[in-house]
Amino acid sequence: MDSIRYVELSTATLPLATPISDAKVLTGRQRPMTEIVFLFAQIRTEQGFEGLGFSYSKRAGGPAQYAHAREVAADLLGEDPNDIAKVYTKLLWSGASVGRSGVATQAIAALDIALYDLKAKRAGLSLAKFLGSHRDSVRTYNTSGGFLHAPLEEVLARADESLAAGIGGVKIKVGQPDQREDLRRLTAVREHLGPDVPLMVDANQQWDRTSALRMGRAFEEFGLVWIEEPLDAYDAVGHADLARALDTPIATGEMLSSVGEHLALVEHRSADVIQPDAPRIGGITPFLRLAAIADQAGLDLAPHFAMEIHLHLAAAYPREPWVEHFEWLNPLFEERLETVDGRMVVPDRPGLGFTLTDQARAWTTDSVSFGAR
Template identity: 40%
Template sequence: MTTITSAQAYLVDIDVETVRTDAVQAFLKQETVFVSITTSDGLTGVGYSYTIGTGGRSVLQMLRDHLVPRLEGQDSSKIEAIWMDLFASTRATTVGAITSLALAAVDTALWDLKCQRAAAPLWKVAGGFRRDVPLYDTEGGWLHLSQDELVSGAIASRDAGWGGAKLKVGKASHREDLERLLAVREAVGDRFDIMVDANQSMTAAEAIRRAHSFEPVDLFWFEEPLPATDISGHERLARATTIPIAVGESMYSIAQFREYLERGAASIIQVDAARVGGITPWIKVAHLAESFNVAVCPHFLMELHVSLVAAVPNGRYVEHIPQLRSITRNEMAIKDGHALAPDTPGLGIEWDPDAIDDRRVA
């Protein structure tokens, strides 16, 4: 038995690598919550979770007060059992963001241990469908950027061989959104995917109106047009437009994804391993989407998600937003417009302990 002998949780703040704005907020910093687990066979697994500016200390306290104390003495190979034990112990706060983010930090550490013990990379242990996955860019599409900057960013992504680029929408006038999208489409041609993201900023009526105006752009998807809690609004929107509707980054349980899929309210699933509670539920959501013949294109966390998208047959895209370079010694490999899942045992993220210690805040 690979008994857990010790575990600790700590918080690290990472500055954003570039200015990032959308229709509702700015990315202030990445509050990164780490969990380190050591086992009786001499291995140490490191897992992590994150917020984009607030709530990190709350996640950390949930871990320190309630989850980490339950780990010592457990068999680290029993990942499902540990996940369910921790989930059951916090039923008063589930399903919710704080608990799911805390669970994810533990779960990713356990998967790191599992892959190390198997002497295999995550993408193989989690399924092993393929190593390389298509890449799309978000860094050139933020809402504060000018139209010319959007165009130049999309052209750069196309010329690099990437499959697409995502642009933020939600300007005061739908006409301004449309002008910006049409300018990008004209510049990149019709063989390059353009995604748009409204970050939950619209009513159903406004989303339907903007979707109709966006249809000539031939968008690959319309992301988070409405609040994630408005399933009926997404259902109405999906029926009203030919543009695929993408959701998932603001959903925290498998059941939420099931309801969206059952009601035909989404046709792209953007499950985030941190926000859904870790790799264990992420894989379940991916297979659930596969049963509905729906693609998975996860939100953020490209350094982790590249391996998960590579693991499953319905993984379609990885989102390019680099954010860990200040605390890691390696970067996600990119070749011929595709991201390559790390081939080293574990999560494939080579942490820089000194850089992490320099940024610890709790």
């Protein structure tokens, strides 16, 4: 029997080298993204085992996540770290007045992920192996080179760099006010890559139903792996109608923050590819619950962002998945993930296999601890 004796929370702000724009910026709904705010949780037990987890927020919500985590983290003290599901439920009830989605569960996610990291480390296994992996590597595609702030020439150059680095596919952003510009960029990228390189597009929820159908039909000739977020994330019926009308698979789910919200996508057959985000959905505990439902429904899986976590979860999914490659988080961690022959290799390091850098600590803006170190 072991018990949790110490919890440390910290929040850090990672600056982005270039302001990032997708269709939400070009349509006037958001400002360019200049930073990402992280919530880190470090947990230590009486027997000396440690775990690291994190959650994050883009543009807004980071301080709220940190504030909620500070309110509930002390309830971990004295609990058996083996009982992750029990602890998760306790944390949900600790913050029950603010609900079971959004900021509340995103704050809990960092703690839940840290507990899984700890448990896998104690077993001496990577998290993927601990969960029961189906594969030792996962198909991967790059997103960070395909944003709309980048001129076409840069997008093409970044695509070449990704493929040369062993990344298997490329995703570019679409959804601009001028739909002809989307077609121009997509045509150029497909011609540059050739017909055999996996290619995805992401509209970031910026089309209405009519535009999504029109653009989806225009995109059929490009042989896309999927069209991502063509409609508002909560429009399950619209996504379902679109999925039935098009040959190109539909992918969505990254913006949803609970299993319950994802269930509408499953029940309506709104997507061919479901894209949950473990830090957003509330951690690994709810992610695994959703993954079982998605597999039973015959859905493919492509988790959003945070490859450091999602590589392990994708490796444990029964159906051949994809994992999204972003290099943005590299300054936070001492270790790197390997990409070979179009796939991301699951590291054999115990747990998630990551430790924080001095730079991550330098970017820390606040921290708090509970219990005895």
